[in-house]
Amino acid sequence: MRSTLKRFRRATIAVVAAAAGVGGGLAALAGTSSADVSGTTVALTATAPTVLDGVATQAASGWAVTMPNTDAVGDQIQIVVNPHGVTAATLDCTLQEGITFATVPTIAVTPVGATGGTAPTFNAPTISNEPGTEAACAAVNNVLTLTVKTIGASPVGSTSWLITIAGVKYTVGLGTQLGAVNTSESSIGTTVTPDAAALAVPANAVVSGVVITANSPAVALVTPTVSDQSISPITFSEPVAGQLPLGFVCVTLNSGTFNVTSGAPVIAASGGGATVGTSVTQPTANTLAFQVTKKSVTTAAVFSLSDLHVNAVDVGPNGFVASSENSATCTGGAALDTTGLRAFSLLNQTRTAGADSDATAAAEMESVFPPPTCPTSRTVVLATDSNFPDALSASYLAGQLGTGILLTPTGQLSTETANAIRIEGITNVDVVGGLLAVGANVLNTLASTPAFNCGGADPISPTTPLVVQQIAGTTQYDTSSKIAQYFAIGAVGTAAFPGAYGNFNDTSGLASASGPTTPVPTAIVATGESFADATASSVIGDAEHFPVVLTNPSFMAANTQATLTNLQIKQVILVGGPLAVSNAVVSQMQALGISVLRVAGADYTDTAQELAAFELDSASSGAGPVGLGWDLHNGDQVTLARGDFYSDGLAGAPFAARAAGTANPQPILLTFDPNTLGTFLSAFLTQGGGDNGFIFDNSGSQINTVNVLGGLQAVTATTVTNALTDIATG
Numbered sequence: 138m139r140s141t142l143k144r145f146r147r148a149t150i151a152v153v154a155a156a157a158g159v160g161g162g163l164a165a166l167a168g169t170s171s172a173d174v175s176g177t178t179v180a181l182t183a184t185a186p187t188v189l190d191g192v193a194t195q196a197a198s199g200w201a202v203t204m205p206n207t208d209a210v211g212d213q214i215q216i217v218v219n220p221h222g223v224t225a226a227t228l229d230c231t232l233q234e235g236i237t238f239a240t241v242p243t244i245a246v247t248p249v250g251a252t253g254g255t256a257p258t259f260n261a262p263t264i265s266n267e268p269g270t271e272a273a274c275a276a277v278n279n280v281l282t283l284t285v286k287t288i289g290a291s292p293v294g295s296t297s298w299l300i301t302i303a304g305v306k307y308t309v310g311l312g313t314q315l316g317a318v319n320t321s322e323s324s325i326g327t328t329v330t331p332d333a334a335a336l337a338v339p340a341n342a343v344v345s346g347v348v349i350t351a352n353s354p355a356v357a358l359v360t361p362t363v364s365d366q367s368i369s370p371i372t373f374s375e376p377v378a379g380q381l382p383l384g385f386v387c388v389t390l391n392s393g394t395f396n397v398t399s400g401a402p403v404i405a406a407s408g409g410g411a412t413v414g415t416s417v418t419q420p421t422a423n424t425l426a427f428q429v430t431k432k433s434v435t436t437a438a439v440f441s442l443s444d445l446h447v448n449a450v451d452v453g454p455n456g457f458v459a460s461s462e463n464s465a466t467c468t469g470g471a472a473l474d475t476t477g478l479r480a481f482s483l484l485n486q487t488r489t490a491g492a493d494s495d496a497t498a499a500a501e502m503e504s505v506f507p508p509p510t511c512p513t514s515r516t517v518v519l520a521t522d523s524n525f526p527d528a529l530s531a532s533y534l535a536g537q538l539g540t541g542i543l544l545t546p547t548g549q550l551s552t553e554t555a556n557a558i559r560i561e562g563i564t565n566v567d568v569v570g571g572l573l574a575v576g577a578n579v580l581n582t583l584a585s586t587p588a589f590n591c592g593g594a595d596p597i598s599p600t601t602p603l604v605v606q607q608i609a610g611t612t613q614y615d616t617s618s619k620i621a622q623y624f625a626i627g628a629v630g631t632a633a634f635p636g637a638y639g640n641f642n643d644t645s646g647l648a649s650a651s652g653p654t655t656p657v658p659t660a661i662v663a664t665g666e667s668f669a670d671a672t673a674s675s676v677i678g679d680a681e682h683f684p685v686v687l688t689n690p691s692f693m694a695a696n697t698q699a700t701l702t703n704l705q706i707k708q709v710i711l712v713g714g715p716l717a718v719s720n721a722v723v724s725q726m727q728a729l730g731i732s733v734l735r736v737a738g739a740d741y742t743d744t745a746q747e748l749a750a751f752e753l754d755s756a757s758s759g760a761g762p763v764g765l766g767w768d769l770h771n772g773d774q775v776t777l778a779r780g781d782f783y784s785d786g787l788a789g790a791p792f793a794a795r796a797a798g799t800a801n802p803q804p805i806l807l808t809f810d811p812n813t814l815g816t817f818l819s820a821f822l823t824q825g826g827g828d829n830g831f832i833f834d835n836s837g838s839q840i841n842t843v844n845v846l847g848g849l850q851a852v853t854a855t856t857v858t859n860a861l862t863d864i865a866t867g
Contacts, residue, residue, distance in 0.1 A: 226269050228271060264282075383430070389458050404440065502540075502543060502788065529787065532679045542791055547579070571607075674712045688722055749805075
C-alpha cells in the first residue's frame with residue numbers, strides 16, 4: 138500500500154561558548170535542560186524541527202536561549218546542526234549529506250521574569266561552515282553564531298535574559314541520515330559537551346512514499362501450526378531517489394518467527410547507486426534487519442529481502458510492521474507504512490466427506506454433534522439421497538429441532554445412516570418425503586431398530602425402538618409446505634433489514650422497493666426445480682428459523698400461497714433471478730402483502746456469494762440494517778460445496794449453521810464445478826481475505842478457514858488450493 142504520510146526529521150542542537158562562559162544544551166523534546174560550562178549554567182530550549190531530506194529552504198523551529206547577566210562583549214553562542222552520527226570530519230557530501238542554514242535567523246532579547254534594565258545587543262547573526270568539514274562540503278553552512286555586541290544592564294528582579302531565535306530555515310541534503318545529532322564541539326580551547334538528554338532524542342520519523350510489497354505471489358500456509366515454510370520476498374520500492382534513509386530497515390512479524398537456520402535471508406539493492414550491508418541480522422525471533430549503507434541518488438531504488446522462512450504459530454492472515462532505524466536493535470525508529478499488508482496468510486481447511494452422499498451427511502452431522510455432544514432433542518431429520526427438494530426444505534425443521542439431516546436410498550436404510558442414528562443417540566426420526574422418496578422398507582427398518590444412548594455403545598434399557606413419523610405431500614411443493622407449517626406460527630423467525638432492499642440483486646428480476654422497519658415473520662422462497670439456490674439459502678432456514686418454501690418457477694400454487702398466509706409471513710427472501718423464480722411469483726407474493734427481497738446473481742455461484750454478502754452484512758443505511766449481520770469475526774469460516782450437483786450440500790445446512798462446531802453460522806458458497814471456483818466466488822474469497830475485512834462487515838472479519846463438503850471428486854484439491862490462494866491474495 139502506498140503511504141501518504143509525511144517524513145519528519147528531528148535535529149538536535151549543540152551549543153558552544155566563548156571563554157567568557159556562555160554555553161548550554163538542547164531540551165529533549167520538551168521542557169528545559171542545561172549544561173555546565175566553566176561553572177556557568179545556561180539553558181537552551183527548542184522544539185524539534187520538522188524537515189524533509191532533499192528539500193531546500195524549509196521552515197523549522199527556532200530556539201529560546203536563556204543567558205545570564207554576566208555576559209561580556211565578544212561572548213558567542215554557536216548552534217551547530219549535523220546529521221545523525223556525523224561530525225565535521227565524517228560528513229560525506231558525495232552522499233549528499235548535510236544540514237545547512239538556508240537563511241539568517243532573527244533574534245530578540247527580553248528580560249526573564251522582570252521588566253526594565255538594558256538588554257544586551259548582538260551583532261548580526263552569521264552562518265558558516267563548521268571547521269574541519271571536508272572541502273567538498275564547504276557550502277554546508279551548519280553553524281549559527283550569535284556574538285554579544287554590548288553588555289546589558291540587569292533589570293530589577295532578574296538575573297538573565299531570554300534570547301529568541303526565529304525564522305530558522307534549513308536546506309537538507311538528500312543523503313542526510315534520520316536521527317538525533319551526535320556532536321562534540323570546542324571554542325577558544327573550552328570543550329563543550331552537549332546535554333546527554335539532547336543526544337538521546339530519537340529519530341521519531343515516518344518515511345514517506347516507500348511502497349512495500351509482500352506476499353506476492355500470495356502464500357497460503359495451511360494448518361494451525363506451520364514450521365519452516367518459505368514465503369514470498371518483501372520489497373521496498375522508492376517513488377523517488379533517496380526516500381529510504383541511511384541506517385537499518387527492520388521487519389517484524391505480528392505473529393510467528395523467522396527461521397534463519399533453514400536458509401539465510403538475502404538483501405539486495407538495485408537502482409540509483411544505493412547499497413546495502415552484506416548480511417541480514419535477526420535482533421529478535423520475529424524480526425529481521427538489514428542496513429542501507431548508501432542512499433540512492435540518481436534514480437529511485439528497490440530493496441528486496443528474499444529467501445525468507447517462517448515458523449507460523451497462529452491462524453489468520455499474518456501482518457507485519459516495518460521501520461527505518463538508527464541501529465540494528467530495531468527500537469524506536471521511523472515507521473514505514475505496512476497498512477493492509479501481510480507477510481503470508483496462515484489459513485486452515487477442513488474436508489468433511491464420506492464414501493458417498495449418505496456417508497458425507499453422517500460425517501457432517503457427527504462433526505457438529507460429536508459424542509458426547511449429541512442433539513438434545515434426540516431427533517434427526519431423514520431425507521432421500523436421490524433428490525434434493527425434501528432435504529433442502531428440511532433445513533428449517535432441523536434448525537427448530539437443533540439437529541442434523543441424514544440421507545438414505547429410497548429402497549433400504551444405508552449402513553452409514555443407521556450407524557449415525559445409533560452413535561448420535563437418536564430416539565426419534567422425522568422422515569421428510571413420501572414413499573417414493575423414503576420407501577416403506579426404510580420406515581419399517583427404522584421402526585424395528587432399537588434406540589441407543591449417546592455414543593452408540595449402549596441401547597436404551599428397557600429396549601425402546603425408534604419413533605418414526607413421516608412429513609410428506611404428494612409433490613415436493615406439498616412436502617415443502619407441510620414442513621414449513623409443522624411448527625406453530627410463533628416458531629417462525631422474524632427479521633428486519635430494510636437497508637438490504639435494492640441491494641444483492643444483480644439481475645433484472647422484480648423485487649420490492651422497500652421492506653419492513655421492524656422485525657416481521659420471514660420465509661425463504663426458492664425454485665423447486667433446481668437445487669443450487671435452495672442449497673445456498675438452506676443455512677439461513679436453519680440458523681434464522683425461516684421456513685424454506687419451494688415454488689414452481691412460473692407461478693405460485695394455491696397451497697404455497699396458503700402456506701405463506703397461514704404462517705403470517707410478511708417478508709420473503711427470494712433466492713435466484715427471474716429464470717429461477719419469475720416476476721409473476723413476486724407479484725403474487727406482493728399481492729398477499731409480503732415484501733420481497735430478491736437475492737440473485739448472474740449464475741448460481743454469484744447468487745451464493747450475494748447471499749453470503751447479505752448474511753454477513755452488519756452495516757446500517759439510512760433505512761436500517763442492510764443484512765443479517767452474522768458475526769463471522771468469531772468464526773472466520775465459510776463452507777464450500779459443489780455447485781453443479783446436489784449430493785454433498787443436501788445435509789450441509791446444520792453443518793454451516795453451527796460453523797463446524799462454533800456458535801456462529803457461516804455462508805454456504807458454491808463452486809462452478811469440481812474443478813472450477815468461478816469468477817464470482819473467486820472475487821468474494823479475495824475480498825474476504827483482506828486484512829481490512831469485508832467492506833460490508835463492520836466486524837472487520839477475515840476468512841481464514843474453508844470447510845469443504847464432499848470428497849475430491851466433489852471439490853478437487855486444486856480447487857481448494859485456488860480458494861486459499863484467493864483468500865491469501867486479499
